[in-house]
Amino acid sequence: xxxxxxxxxxxxxxxxxxxxxxxxxxxxxxxxxxxxxxxxxxxxxxxxxxxxxxxxxxxxxxxxxxxxxxxxxxxxxxxxxxxxxxxxxxxxxxxxxxxxxxxxxxxxxxxxxxxxxxxxxxxxxxxxxxxxxxxxxxxxxxxxxxxxxxxxxxxxxxxxxxxxxxxxxxxxxxxxxxxxxxxxxxxxxxxxxxxxxxxxxxxxxxxxxxxxxxxxxxxxxxxxxxxxxxxxxxxxxxxxxxxxxxxxxxxxxxxxxxxxxxxxxxxxxxxxxxxxxxxxxxxxxxxxxxxxxxxxxxxxxxxxxxxxxxxxxxxxxxxxxxxxxxxxxxxxxxxxxxxxxxxxxxxxxxxxxxxxxxxxxxxxxxxxxxxxxxxxxxxxxxxxxxxxxxxxxxxxxxxxxxxxxxxxxxxxxxxxxxxxxxxxxxxx
Amino acid sequence: xxxxxxxxxxxxxxxxxxxxxxxxxxxxxxxxxxxxxxxxxxxxxxxxxxxxxxxxxxxxxxxxxxxxxxxxxxxxxxxxxxxxxxxxxxxxxxxxxxxxxxxxxxxxxxxxxxxxxxxxxxxxxxxxxxxxxxxxxxxxxxxxxxxxxxxxxxx
Numbered sequence: 001x002x003x004x005x006x007x008x009x010x011x012x013x014x015x016x017x018x019x020x021x022x023x024x025x026x027x028x029x030x031x032x033x034x035x036x037x038x039x040x041x042x043x044x045x046x047x048x049x050x051x052x053x054x055x056x057x058x059x060x061x062x063x064x065x066x067x068x069x070x071x072x073x074x075x076x077x078x079x080x081x082x083x084x085x086x087x088x089x090x091x092x093x094x095x096x097x098x099x100x101x102x103x104x105x106x107x108x109x110x111x112x113x114x115x116x117x118x119x120x121x122x123x124x125x126x127x128x129x130x131x132x133x134x135x136x137x138x139x140x141x142x143x144x145x146x147x148x149x150x151x152x153x154x155x156x157x158x159x160x161x162x163x164x165x166x167x168x169x170x171x172x173x174x175x176x177x178x179x180x181x182x183x184x185x186x187x188x189x190x191x192x193x194x195x196x197x198x199x200x201x202x203x204x205x206x207x208x209x210x211x212x213x214x215x216x217x218x219x220x221x222x223x224x225x226x227x228x229x230x231x232x233x234x235x236x237x238x239x240x241x242x243x244x245x246x247x248x249x250x251x252x253x254x255x256x257x258x259x260x261x262x263x264x265x266x267x268x269x270x271x272x273x274x275x276x277x278x279x280x281x282x283x284x285x286x287x288x289x290x291x292x293x294x295x296x297x298x299x300x301x302x303x304x305x306x307x308x309x310x311x312x313x314x315x316x317x318x319x320x321x322x323x324x325x326x327x328x329x330x331x332x333x334x335x336x337x338x339x340x341x342x343x344x345x346x347x348x349x350x351x352x353x354x355x356x357x358x359x360x361x362x363x364x365x366x367x368x369x370x371x372x373x374x375x376x377x378x379x380x381x382x383x384x385x386x387x388x389x390x391x392x393x394x395x396x397x398x399x400x401x402x403x404x405x406x407x408x409x410x411x412x413x414x415x416x417x418x419x420x421x422x423x424x425x426x427x428x
Numbered sequence: 429x430x431x432x433x434x435x436x437x438x439x440x441x442x443x444x445x446x447x448x449x450x451x452x453x454x455x456x457x458x459x460x461x462x463x464x465x466x467x468x469x470x471x472x473x474x475x476x477x478x479x480x481x482x483x484x485x486x487x488x489x490x491x492x493x494x495x496x497x498x499x500x501x502x503x504x505x506x507x508x509x510x511x512x513x514x515x516x517x518x519x520x521x522x523x524x525x526x527x528x529x530x531x532x533x534x535x536x537x538x539x540x541x542x543x544x545x546x547x548x549x550x551x552x553x554x555x556x557x558x559x560x561x562x563x564x565x566x567x568x569x570x571x572x573x574x575x576x577x578x579x580x581x582x583x
Contacts (some may be wrong), residue, residue, distance in 0.1 A: 003570075045510075297533065323533070326532075327551070332545070382536055383540070
């Protein structure tokens with residue numbers, strides 16, 4: 001049985017974070033990377049470019065094509081891990097092979113949340129989270145005039161924009177009462193909605209799909225909503241959130257809550273088994289609670305934390321704040337931390353005014369806990385995000401925090417940054 | 429936490445007590461990152477004019493330059509979703525503008541506000557590159573009041 005000092009199941013942000021940390025820390029043990037996906041590590045958020053411009057794997061590569069070689073990591077790709085045998089310290093693959101490990105990292109990510117809707121398994125019902133799925137959608141594109149997208153989160157809207165750019169008439173169906181409800185505030189939600197509608201996308205909020213219809217050819221050909229309205233289409237994209245792929249962990253009794261439960265060194269309840277990325281819970285820096293936060297930067301940092309712990313140079317994970325940044329039809333939107341000010345204990349500073357440029361900062365007892373910025377107001381948002389991460393009391397510069405040109409010059413001297421000699425708190 | 433080993437790291441340090449806010453650092457930075465490297469052409473002909481990678485920040489009498497601090501634990505590198513932002517072998521943080529897709533995640537995480545949006549046709553991030561290949565970055569070399577200096581620190 002081939003054995004690795006460090007065996008990683010998964011081949012995305014968390015895996016790369018771990019590999020880079022292991023080598024940066026000077027460990028020279030063997031590394032194996034197992035993934036059911038057959039590809040060189042790619043930037044998952046960029047799969048839409050596969051549809052819009054036939055982007056090559058090389059251009060979508062998250063790390064250069066010599067990444068595995070340069071890090072002396074053995075990729076075992078296109079084959080799924082099906083079982084963990086903790087006693088033998090081995091992982092069994094679907095092709096019958098077994099790989100031994102000294103330390104194991106579960107970085108299996110998340111999969112699109114399954115919806116129990118009649119017709120969900122029909123041909124023509126797609127997801128939009130992997131290169132394979134993007135390629136499948138691209139192959140079908142010639143026959144798609146109209147598409148229904150279930151879910152108006154980041155993935156659903158990215159799919160909506162992609163298909164719209166390719167000339168498809170898109171209808172987005174969202175169960176909540178506004179789009180991007182978990183990522184941005186009411187005002188930004190409306191701005192983005194108007195933008196999509198301007199580009200011809202129909203958005204139906206507070207709506208659910210009751211059934212997906214089957215054509216004579218056996219493909220998805222339309223949906224009926226719970227209010228009875230019917231929309232015809234040639235494709236349905238399911239983008240109603242993601243769920244952690246915890247199956248492997250659960251099958252050997254590793255503790256799983258909303259995701260795999262880990263401590264601040266990414267250790268699971270099983271000795272020598274670590275977990276990182278979308279499959280693992282994370283520690284919410286602002287609330288102190290454990291929860292899922294399936295975003296790319298967290299996955300990388302959790303992977304990095306796991307890698308350092310696996311080689312015996314542990315640095316505790318400081319916790320995460322939720323950060324999203326994207327462009328919709330070239331319009332930039334950034335949100336971070338807690339943006340819901342409805343709990344009463346929160347104050348609001350609202351910095352609107354220039355058209356299409358919007359910034360809102362949410363504070364608790366004068367400590368900023370969240371920011372939403374849209375349009376030109378995204379510039380230098382990280383300065384505020386850093387205040388959020390470090391729980392800085394902003395009382396001394398509250399009036400300036402509200403300015404659209406808020407900058408380092410408005411901060412007290414001790415907060416102005418390393419390159420000016422001050423004590424700086426570097427990110428994470 | 430840092431894994432730079434024994435390597436020393438050059439950083440640009442701003443001294444706000446002597447900065448006079450003349451913005452010559454921005455001018456030289458623009459020139460350095462222009463196509464023509466000709467000051468008149470860079471400012472009058474190049475469309476779009478290159479962005480200065482150093483930002484002179486002002487508030488009342490206070491002024492100082494801000495640019496990439498090449499953090500020991502660079503949040504931009506860790507958060508970059510495309511892999512465009514990378515730590516170079518010399519320890520500096522360098523951006524591959526061709527690889528950048530302009531998602532602005534780096535802007536959301538940079539604690540210094542040192543990453544900017546390009547003003548070009550293709551959306552890409554823009555940041556200080558320490559004047560790759562030059563002994564001394566042009567902002568430091570041309571600061572008339574030594575308000576920008578190179579400091580070296582060991583890891």
